[in-house]
Each structure stands twice: as C-alpha cells, then as structure tokens.
Amino acid sequence: xxxxxxxxxxxxxxxxxxxxxxxxxxxxxxxxxxxxxxxxxxxxxxxxxxxxxxxxxxxxxxxxxxxxxxxxxxxxxxxxxxxxxxxxxxxxxxxxxxxxxxxxxxxxxxxxxxxxxxxxxxxxxxxxxxxxxxxxxxxxxxxxxxxxxxxxxxxxxxxxxxxxxxxxxxxxxxxxxxxxxxxxxxxxxxxxxxxxxxxxxxxxxxxxxxxxxxxxxxxxxxxxxxxxxxxxxxxxxxxxxxxxxxxxxxxxxxxxxxxxxxxxxxxxxxxxxxxxxxxxxxxxxxxxxxxxxxxxxxxxxxxxxxxxxxxxxxxxxxxxxxxxxxx
Amino acid sequence: xxxxxxxxxxxxxxxxxxxxxxxxxxxxxxxxxxxxxxxxxxxxxxxxxxxxxxxxxxxxxxxxxxxxxxxxxxxxxxxxxxxxxxxxxxxxxxxxxxxxxxxxxxxxxxxxxxxxxxxxxxxxxxxxxxxxxxxxxxxxxxxxxxxxxxxxxxxxxxxxxxxxxxxxxxxxxxxxxxxxxxxxxxxxxxxxxxxxxxxxxxxxxxxxxxxxxxxxxxxxxxxxxxxxxxxxxxxxxxxxxxxxxxxxxxxxxxxxxxxxxxxxxxxxxxxxxxxxxxxxxxxxxxxxxxxxxxxxxxxxxxxxxxxxxxxxxxxxxxxxxxxxxxx
Ligand SMILES: Cc1ncc(C[n+]2csc(CCOP(=O)(O)OP(=O)(O)O)c2C)c(N)n1
Numbered sequence: 001x002x003x004x005x006x007x008x009x010x011x012x013x014x015x016x017x018x019x020x021x022x023x024x025x026x027x028x029x030x031x032x033x034x035x036x037x038x039x040x041x042x043x044x045x046x047x048x049x050x051x052x053x054x055x056x057x058x059x060x061x062x063x064x065x066x067x068x069x070x071x072x073x074x075x076x077x078x079x080x081x082x083x084x085x086x087x088x089x090x091x092x093x094x095x096x097x098x099x100x101x102x103x104x105x106x107x108x109x110x111x112x113x114x115x116x117x118x119x120x121x122x123x124x125x126x127x128x129x130x131x132x133x134x135x136x137x138x139x140x141x142x143x144x145x146x147x148x149x150x151x152x153x154x155x156x157x158x159x160x161x162x163x164x165x166x167x168x169x170x171x172x173x174x175x176x177x178x179x180x181x182x183x184x185x186x187x188x189x190x191x192x193x194x195x196x197x198x199x200x201x202x203x204x205x206x207x208x209x210x211x212x213x214x215x216x217x218x219x220x221x222x223x224x225x226x227x228x229x230x231x232x233x234x235x236x237x238x239x240x241x242x243x244x245x246x247x248x249x250x251x252x253x254x255x256x257x258x259x260x261x262x263x264x265x266x267x268x269x270x271x272x273x274x275x276x277x278x279x280x281x282x283x284x285x286x287x288x289x290x291x292x293x294x295x296x297x298x299x300x301x302x303x304x305x306x307x308x309x310x311x312x313x314x315x316x317x318x319x320x321x322x323x324x325x326x327x
Numbered sequence: 328x329x330x331x332x333x334x335x336x337x338x339x340x341x342x343x344x345x346x347x348x349x350x351x352x353x354x355x356x357x358x359x360x361x362x363x364x365x366x367x368x369x370x371x372x373x374x375x376x377x378x379x380x381x382x383x384x385x386x387x388x389x390x391x392x393x394x395x396x397x398x399x400x401x402x403x404x405x406x407x408x409x410x411x412x413x414x415x416x417x418x419x420x421x422x423x424x425x426x427x428x429x430x431x432x433x434x435x436x437x438x439x440x441x442x443x444x445x446x447x448x449x450x451x452x453x454x455x456x457x458x459x460x461x462x463x464x465x466x467x468x469x470x471x472x473x474x475x476x477x478x479x480x481x482x483x484x485x486x487x488x489x490x491x492x493x494x495x496x497x498x499x500x501x502x503x504x505x506x507x508x509x510x511x512x513x514x515x516x517x518x519x520x521x522x523x524x525x526x527x528x529x530x531x532x533x534x535x536x537x538x539x540x541x542x543x544x545x546x547x548x549x550x551x552x553x554x555x556x557x558x559x560x561x562x563x564x565x566x567x568x569x570x571x572x573x574x575x576x577x578x579x580x581x582x583x584x585x586x587x588x589x590x591x592x593x594x595x596x597x598x599x600x601x602x603x604x605x606x607x608x609x610x611x612x613x614x615x616x617x618x619x620x621x622x623x624x625x626x627x628x629x630x631x632x633x634x635x636x637x638x639x640x641x642x643x644x645x646x647x648x649x650x651x652x653x654x
Contacts, residue, residue: 065403067399096436097435097438098434098435098436099436099437100436101435102434102435102436106434106435108431108434108435108436110402110438110439115403115439116399116427116431116439118426118427119426120422120427122422123395123422123423123426123427125395126392126395126396126398126399126423127395127398127399127402127423127427128395128399129392129396129399130395130396130398130400130401130407131399131400131402131403132399133396133399134399134400134403134404135403137353137381137400137405138404144399156391157391157392157395157422160387160389160391160392161391161392161395163387163389164386164387164389167387320437321432321435321437322433322471322472323432323472323474323570324494324495324496325570
C-alpha cells in the first residue's frame with residue numbers, strides 16, 4: 001500500500017493526531033488568554049504551522065533533541081511534552097515543566113527531548129549544534145532539531161551555526177518554518193534570497209524547500225534529512241513553507257498582508273485538509289476522527305483543570321535554581 | 328627551593344589533569360588544537376595530541392557558535408571548556424552567555440544546567456588599544472547565574488580552573504595575558520581551590536585593600552611601599568567575583584575599619600562599586616572613612632604608552648587612595 005519513502009496510513013494518522021492536538025490546545029490557549037482565566041501572561045500562536053513538527057516528530061523518539069523558539073508550542077506538543085505540565089507552566093504554577101519560572105518562551109522538558117526553548121531570535125541554532133556534537137562524540141544515533149523562523153535566517157547565529165554544523169558534519173536538522181513574516185516585516189523586505197533553502201549551498205549542506213503544510217511532502221523531506229543525520233552524513237537545512245494565521249502575538253491586528261492573501265491561506269488550512277484526505281482515502285472514518293478529537297478535547301480539559309488546581313510558586317523560588325548551590 | 332611555574336603552564340596543566348580525570352571534559356576554541364599551534368599563545372599545547380581532536384577541537388571563528396556548542400553539549404553530560412581568545416570577543420557570544428548559559432538553570436526550574444567553563448584572556452599594558460584588552464568582569468557578575476573567577480597567581484589559576492571545570496554552573500575564567508609568563512609557586516597537582524573563598528594574602532590592621540587578578544601585583548607593591556611608611560595593610564585577594572566571599576571582606580573591614588578596592592576595569596559601575604556598597608550597607612557605623620575605589624579611567628583602553636600608563640591603576644594610585652582613608 002505504500003511506496004518506499006512514502007508515509008503509510010498509520011503515519012498520516014499519527015501526523016493528524018499530533019496536529020489536531022496542537023490545534024485543540026491552541027484554541028484553548030486563545031480562549032484562556034481572552035478570558036484571563038489561569039493567568040496566562042503571554043502566548044505566541046503557531047496556528048497554521050502545525051503540520052511541520054507533526055510530520056517531523058513522527059520520525060523522532062524521546063531520545064532525540066529539540067531546540068525551539070518562543071513560537072514553539074506546536075513543536076513541543078508534537079514532540080510529546082505532557083500537556084498537564086505544559087499548561088501549568090503557561091499558568092505559572094509550581095507543577096509546570098519549569099515550576100513556573102520559565103514560562104511560554106522557555107518551556108523545557110528533557111524527558112521528551114525538549115531541551116531548550118529560547119526567546120532570542122536565532123538562539124536555538126548554536127545550542128542545537130552542541131547537543132548534536134555530544135551525540136556525535138558519544139556515537140549514538142540521536143538527532144537534534146533546531147526550529148526557527150524565516151526572520152532568524154538573517155541573524156548571525158544562523159550563519160555561524162550552519163557553517164560549524166557542516167564543517168563538523170553534525171547530526172542536526174535546521175528547520176526554518178517560513179511563515180512569510182517576521183513579527184511585522186514581510187519576508188521579501190528582510191531576506192535577500194528568494195528561498196532560504198538556497199542559503200544551504202553556501203555552507204555545503206543540502207537545502208530542502210518544501211511545502212510544510214503538506215503532510216506527505218513535509219514527512220518525506222524530514223525523513224531524508226533525519227536519515228542523513230542518523231547515518232552520520234551531516235546536517236540539512238529544511239525550509240518549510242507555511243503561514244502564520246493568528247498574527248505575531250494575540251491581539252496583533254496583523255495588517256501586513258495583501259488583500260485576500262491571509263484569507264486564501266486560511267482556506268488552505270492544512271488540518272481540515274488532512275482530515276478530508278484521511279477519510280477520502282479510507283484511512284479513517286468520520287467516526288474514528290471524531291473519537292480522536294473527543295479524546296483530545298478531554299486531554300486539554302484535563303490539562304487546564306490540572307493547571308487551575310495547581311499551586312503558584314513560593315516566593316522562595318526566586319532564590320532557587322540560580323546556582324547549583326542554594327542560597 | 329619550591330618549584331616555580333608560570334600561568335601558561337599552570338592553566339595547561341589544569342586542563343590536562345581535568346581531561347585525564349573526566350572523559351566528559353572537552354575543549355573548543357579558535358586555534359586550540361596542535362595542528363593550529365596549540366593556542367595563539369600555546370596555552371592549550373599538547374592537549375589535542377594527547378586527547379584527540381574530537382575532545383580538543385579547533386573551531387571556525389564563530390564565537391556565538393562556539394558558546395552555543397559548549398552550552399548544548401553541557402546540557403547532556405559534557406563539561407566543555409570554551410575558549411574565547413580574548414575577552415573583548417565575548418561580546419560576540421554575549422547572547423549565548425547571558426541569555427542562555429547563565430539562565431537555563433533558572434528558566435528550566437532546575438531541570439537543566441550548564442556546566443561549562445569559559446576561558447578567556449585579556450589585560451591592558453601591552454599597547455593593544457581599545458578592543459583587545461578590556462576587563463569586563465562586572466558585566467558578567469551582574470548576570471545572575473554566571474560565576475566569575477579571576478586568578479592572581481599560577482597556583483591559584485590551576486586550582487581555581489579545576490574548580491570551574493568541576494562546577495555545575497557556567498564559570499567565566501579570566502586570564503591575564505601580560506603576566507602569562509610570570510613565575511609563581513607551582514600548584515599542587517589535583518588540588519582544586521574552592522570558588523568563593525577569598526585569600527587573605529597579608530594580615531594588617533590599619534586598612535583593608537581588596538583586589539583580584541593582575542591588579543594584585545600593583546596591590547602588593549602598594550602594600551610594601553606603605554609598610555616602609557608604617558602603615559599596616561591587610562590585603563584580600565577575592566579570587567572569584569561570583570561567588571563573592573563577602574564574609575571574609577566584612578570580617579577584615581570590621582577589624583581595620585577602612586577599605587580600598589583596586590581593579591583594572593574602569594571604576595564607574597564596577598566590582599569596586601558593588602563592594603563599596605556592600606561594605607557601607609553592612610558596616611556603615613564602624614567605618615572610619617569612606618570606601619575608596621581605584622580602577623581604570625573611564626575611557627577605552629588607549630594605545631599610547633603614556634596614556635595607557637595613566638589609565639591603569641598603579642601602586643602609587645592605590646597608595647594615594649589608602650592614605651585618603653587614613654587622613
Ligand atoms: C535577537 C532578537 N531580536 C529581536 C527579537 C524580537 N522578535 C521576536 S519574534 C521576532 C520576529 C521573528 O520572526 P521569525 O524568525 O520569522 O519567526 P516567527 O515569529 O515568524 O515564527 C522578533 C523581531 C528577538 N526576540 N530576538
């Protein structure tokens with residue numbers, strides 16, 4: 001039923017589950033922000049970009065590493081971060097992944113390979129190299145994913161990191177989620193090349209330009225890069241084309257698009273499209289997917305309840321985790 | 328006669344011994360491997376030949392990538408020593424040092440930590456001008472989460488560097504280039520000197536002189552000069568700025584009731600300012616005179632010898648400051 005290098009139905013269902021889980025959480029984060037309940041203070045929506053990490057993480061295990069950015073909740077959820085702790089972190093609770101001390105921009109959960117989340121544009125890539133360097137030295141076949149936006153491909157850290165990764169053949173995959181805009185600056189006003197993937201050639205590594213919102217294509221691109229890294233052949237730059245549906249931050253009027261551009265992109269929303277595909281190809285029934293979605297709704301509800309019931313951190317936490325020695 | 332050793336050999340020996348003791352200790356920086364000369368002033372000579380170029384690797388000229396690689400590897404078990412050739416070049420790796428290395432422990436709620444040692448050399452006096460010899464320790468001391476160590480003798484350099492490498496937090500280890508070849512007592516092999524323990528180098532009763540690093544030489548000279556004039560100076564070598572051994576400082580100052588701080592970095596907003604504030608807050612009513620500071624003049628390090636000499640703290644300037652507290 002599958003040809004070599006093509007995702008099989010189980011894979012596509014898995015991608016759908018991850019993407020739908022991200023979507024459900026995103027919707028709930030939005031309404032929590034709007035209602036103010038839970039006291040979530042900041043939120044960067046990844047809506048529109050869910051397929052990219054969902055396809056990639058299908059090919060990873062908890063042993064593999066992820067370094068992502070402020071707009072990274074989709075990456076974290078796809079990578080399997082437990083939702084209870086994630087929500088508690090967003091709500092600033094002591095039961096959060098980081099005891100409420102990191103917050104949305106600094107979510108960390110080493111058990112699922114969520115090693116670092118950075119709020120600094122470009123900050124993910126140098127650290128990803130280090131994780132990959134350790135894997136290479138230890139001779140294991142772990143890979144590291146460095147996630148970042150199109151804007152980040154214009155910062156020095158991108159260029160330093162790709163060069164070093166290539167010189168050392170590090171098992172790292174640079175995943176540029178090109179949502180066509182950096183905060184409020186449109187792609188072409190800030191980036192000198194038509195395709196970021198073209199920059200890979202300057203560093204002697206493969207550059208893959210792919211429709212990140214197409215689960216089949218995205219999965220195939222990720223597989224090539226991950227296989228290459230696991231085989232010790234070195235890094236790959238993937239430019240995954242996507243769209244930012246909800247603005248930079250909640251409340252952003254997001255007025256930088258041409259007329260109809262965003263609406264058209266939202267009409268091509270990849271999650272309902274994948275849903276239809278699964279049903280049309282007989283990979284799942286409407287009932288199957290409804291069942292899955294109900295399960296996801298329940299997960300989100302449980303996670304929100306967990307966060308709501310959790311205590312806020314003690315003021316003494318200010319003095320903890322600054323240094324190895326406690327004050 | 329006790330064995331003598333210079334800083335270069337002592338620092339090299341500390342890295343050698345640390346690498347021999349723990350296979351997770353590794354070193355990365357520009358030109359550090361033997362094929363590239365074993366460091367621009369040979370501080371890392373022989374290490375790559377003995378431990379291999381996987382553990383001792385020459386890097387591209389990419390300070391941000393060097394620092395990120397060290398951080399990433401340290402998150403998963405390595406103990407990297409990242410060499411930043413000169414302290415002014417830490418400005419290029421500042422994001423990774425300040426936003427990541429120093430903060431990941433806190434922001435992750437203690438789930439991850441960054442056991443890296445950042446070795447860097449610097450120090451005015453050689454005519455390098457404004458971009459190659461700054462003392463920037465105050466910046467890093469001001470960043471919670473980063474330890475800052477400044478040795479003043481070869482033996483201390485050895486023992487403190489061992490402690491830095493074994494420490495579970497990021498440690499910035501500042502080496503003084505102009506005095507690299509100055510001889511001192513040889514260290515005791517394998518003997519780490521704990522961080523945060525100041526060294527009372529000389530007992531005295533009239534005034535406490537606090538210094539560290541290179542300026543300890545000028546401080547010693549000032550003490551000798553004053554001794555001939557009948558002034559008894561207690562000399563305290565901080566050894567580390569963070570952790571700061573405030574108890575030793577306060578104990579000394581509550582005995583002498585006068586304090587002078589001398590360092591090479593420019594005076595305003597420096598380590599001296601912090602110490603003066605701490606001493607004043609804790610011992611205000613016991614002080615016989617305002618705390619005095621001696622440091623570099625507030626300008627870029629100048630090139631012309633006459634200007635550079637006037638910029639730096641000299642024994643005479645330290646002596647004058649001490650006399651002010653006695654007036
Ligand atoms: C070094 C740095 N500069 C500026 C910012 C402010 N900032 C946050 S997000 C952003 C835009 C980044 O765009 P992109 O890399 O395309 O990622 P996206 O947000 O679209 O996912 C900017 C400028 C920052 N966080 N870090």
